[in-house]
Each structure stands twice: as C-alpha cells, then as structure tokens.
Amino acid sequence: MKSPVGKKQISVIVPVGGRFSDVAALYADYKAGVAALDLPYEFIYVLDGTYKKTAAALDGLRASGEPIIAVSLTRRFGEATALMVGFEQASGEIIVTLPAYSQIEGGDVGKLVAALEDSDMAIGHRTPRAGNWVERLRRTAFHGLLAWVTPVRFHDLGCGARAFKRRVLEEIHLYGEQHRFLAVLADRQGFRVCEIAVRQSPEDRFEGVYGPRDYTRNFLDIITVFFLVRFTKRPLRFFGMIGALTFLLGAALVVWLVIERLFFGQALADRPALLLSSLLVVLGLQLFALGLLGELVIFTHAREIKDYQVERVIQFADRPVRFQSGSPDDNRSAAG
C-alpha cells in the first residue's frame, strides 16, 4: 500500500435533510466512534434546507467547543449536492459520510476507516439487517438487478455510512440522487471499493413494508445506474440496438404486407397495419439519429472525457514527471 493511514485528519460529513434523529445524542454516538481512532477529526453538518432546531443544536455544540462546521443551504438541493457542499469544506485526507439519523452503531465507524488501509472506499453493509421477508426480497431483487447492470455486487447501497479517501470525491462529481451510487461510480472510476459489515442501529429497524414510491425509486435508481455505466460512453451502441430492432420489426411488417398485396391481392389501402409498420420504421430511424447525436456530443467533448485513470507514472530521471493524468498537459493546452 502506497499511503498507509497515518496521522491524517478525518472529515465527517453529515447531510441533514428529511429524516433525522436527535442531533446531540447522535453526535455523541458518532464522536465516540470517530474519537476511538485517535486521529484528528472534524464534523461538517450540511443543512439541506431550513432546519432551525438542528441549526440551534449545532450552535450549542459548537459553543461548547466541539469541532463542528455547519453549512446551511437556502433550499433543499438533495443529498448528493449536500455531500459535495460538505466536501468543499472538508480539509481531511479521509472523508466519512454518516446519515443524519441513527442508521448504524456509531462505534462501527472505526471499522470503515480501518478498511481504507487497503482500499480506496469502504461502504457499510448493515448486518444482521432487520426486516420481514417482503423487505428482504425487495432488497435482494434490487441489488441483484443492479449487479446485472454493473459487474460489482453490493448488498447495501442504501447505507449512508461510507469512508473514502479524498481523491474519490475529487474525481467524481455527484448530482441529483447519485449519492446512493457513490460506491458503484467509484468502482467504475477504478477505485478499490469494499463492503464492511456494520451493526444496524436499533432505531433504524423497520418491520413494515415499503410502499409503491420506494419501488419506483428503486426502479429509477437501476435505470440511472444503467445509463451512467453503460450508455454515457457509447450512445450509439444503446440507441442503435433498440433503433435497429424497431426498424427491423417495422420493415418485416412492411415486407409481409407487400407480399400479401402482390400474391394474395390484399389491398394495402385498407390495412391499418401499414400505419403501424411505418410508425415502427420511422421510430427506429429516429432512435438511431438520437444515438448519432449522442455520439456527436461525446466526440466534440472527447478531449475532456478521459476513459482511463492513471495510478502513477514511474520514471527515474532528472526531468520532472507529471504524476497525475488529470494535470494540465502543457503540450495540449498550448496547441489548443
């Protein structure tokens, strides 16, 4: 391992939005877990919207000398944005995100950080996890479908407890609801991601059944990951396939109608199926054009898009060597 976790600072980011527990009690729980690591630490609370009581509680904690930074946003931007806002304030080499409600036992935070010894990111996996069989089935189905879309298998993407090295968020820009896929995106970016078993907090135990909204959300999540992972680099492969299928279906229908017209005397003019076939042909063409347009977007920005991540450059020479592939390339910038 190149960089062992030495006396590095830990920045804990807690995005507050929607569901949250008593601030002071939760802070004490987390703090005990983080302090056990014996590393300097700071807490960054991002208030995603107006939370007067929480803000007051944080002020109280700060007044009593706790290392807390509170950032409040004027409206609700979403958890992914809140994480990015918190990250801007973070000065630590190690970033820990923790949910604003009691989800895991605070004492297990140390396990996540310790896992960074030989990986770049650790995500919690609540075990044993409460829930009835419907719930378990939903979770298994969700993560199974996700594994079909992306090669790595995760078991608990909904866990808000994660620890990662600073460079993970330096390279990944989250927006919308992407905080749930940070592990997937980090893996795609070439980082080593591991899952660490953590104890579930008693408060987080939920024995009911989720409603249709949660299922819709799960479904949209899978589609999002599918697009992020599979489609962003080669749009035509995706659109082209669907477009070609539609087109061929329509074309086959047209051929069938023409054969019927020529050999069986069925007049084309009274066949509503003709409308369907033209629609399919046209739709296929349109989808294909969309894919081409997507490729055009990629091509015109290809110089900013990097398909690969360089771990390091090794050269034993007098001349200075660029270590990160992300650093500005003197040859290119002068020419471009």
Place this chain on the structure above:
Amino acid sequence: MRVPEIEKTNPVADRPKLSIIAPFYNEEDSIRPLHAAIVAAITPLQVPFEMVFVDDGSKDETLARATEIARSDPRVRVVRFRRNYGQTSAMAAGIEHANGEILVTMDGDLQNDPADIENFLAKMDEGFDIVVGWRHRRQDELLTRQIPSRIANWLIGKVTGVPIKDNGCSLKAFRASLIKQIPLYSEMHRFIPAIASIAGPRIAEIKVRHHARQFGQSKYGLSRIYKVLLDLMVIKTIASFTTRPLLCFALLSMVPALIGVIALTSALWAGLAGPDDMPMPIAGSGVIFLTSALILFFSGALGELVFKFGDIREREFARLTERVIRANEAEDPRIGA
C-alpha cells in the same frame, strides 16, 4: 523535415525526437526482451528517444519488471493504470504521456519488430504524418483471425475512404502534434487513421515483420462485428460531417421525406375520385414519414448547436497538417498516400 507551427511556438526543453509507446497487459515475459530489442534497434539510428510503457492494470509481475527497467534506463517512463482499461485507453495514455515529436505505437507482446521503426522514421522524414504498418506475412491463425480481419479492413477502407490494408497492426507512427489533437476514445484504436483523416493527414503504409506470439495469451481478440459496424458508422458520420451535422441529418431526412411525399400524393390522387376513396392508412403513413423527416432535420440543427459549443474546431484540424508556402520558397516534395 518541416515542423508544424504548433511545435515551434511550444518548445519543450530536451524533447526527444522519438517516443516509442507500448501497452502491456500481463506481459511479464515480454517486457524485458521488448525493451532490449527497442534499445538494440534504435541506438544505431542515433536519434534521441524515449519509451513509454503503459501497464494496463496487469495482475502479474509486469509492473515490477517495468519499474526495474525504468530504474536502469532513465529513458523509460512507466504509466500505471488503476485497473484494466483496454488497448485504446492504453494507447491514448501513452500518447498523452509521450514527449517526442514522432510517436511510434507498438504491441507489448513482441509480435511487432522494433527493427521496423527505422523504416517508419524514414517515411516520416519524407513528409508523411501517419505511417501505418502492414503485417503482410501474418503469424496468426488464418481462419479465426486473418480472414475476419481482412473482411473488416476491406469494410473499414470502403466506408471511411481511408484504404488501409491492416488497421489492426499496432505498429504505427504519428506526428505528435497531430495525434495529440485527435480525440481517441473507447475501442477506437482500430480506426485511428480513419479518425485522423478529419485532419487530412498524409498517410503511408509500409510492410512490417510480424512474429508469432512467444509468451502469454492473446488478450485482444476479435470484437463482436456489431460493435465494429456501429463504430464504423460513427466514424463515417464524424469524418464526413464533422462540422456539418445539419447537412448530415438533412441528407438522412431526405429518405423519409421522399417516401412521405410519394405516399401522400398517391393517397390524394386516389382521393380525387371521391372523399370516400381516399386510402387512410396510406395517407397516414405519408404523414408519419413527413413528420419524421422534419424531426430528423431539426435534430441536425441540434447537432449544429452541440458542435458550436464543443471543443472541435475545423480550423484547428486544418492547422495540424497545413503547410504554408511563401514567395521565394520551394514546395516540399509531397507524396500522396
């Protein structure tokens, strides 16, 4: 040799003339012999050179051995990937990290012979911008690799208009100023000359030796034909319509427009006899096709917008290969490809 404008304005201190780029993926047995062969082949040419070895996330001893070589030879730069990204990315990274004026790419598995590089340099000095190798006596299996690749090369040549006999040969030489400006992304390594053709380079093709694989397994087999076909289509579109997406889509929209007009006219013609005689399905189809033509046309307008805010400028591409001849100056001897 005339050096393009860009390089004159951007002098890089002690810049080697030649960079040799080789990607490695689990090639622990090949890397040392390859380094020795390159040094043996280039040293007599008396050309300052460097080597860029890209380790494409190997899981064997490749990185350790590459590091050893780098320690003993300061001309070697090792670029280590975080994980395996594939050959195009490895080539792209090698090109990015190379400082030479002429970049030569080759396989890391000893199938190319570094002794051929001399001929590549000679061709570059003649004024070519890209020199492509042609493995005229290929040491691969005929049925599974050679015949599919011949078909693919013929197709690529026909579609892109850059007739190269062997697109799959990794041994190629590029002028750095040109290739560093060409966007290279996922699995496009087969088509580098075709993509580069948007800049109008002078391309030459020369025969190279090809050795049978000595160590390890072949990693980059034939990809699925579907991907190649789609890639071809993308490159064709991009290479012929780079700066004119509207034109491209307008031409595409002609097809449905024509079908639509014919269908609608025939339906209306039949409808002249009496309103009840108008064949509605045919009229409807005509309307659908006309609508599609319109949407396609406007997609082209969207394409223009994308292009306007992208970072590809036709002028830049032209600059990569242009040669300005002023009064009292003789023109370069120029050889078409």
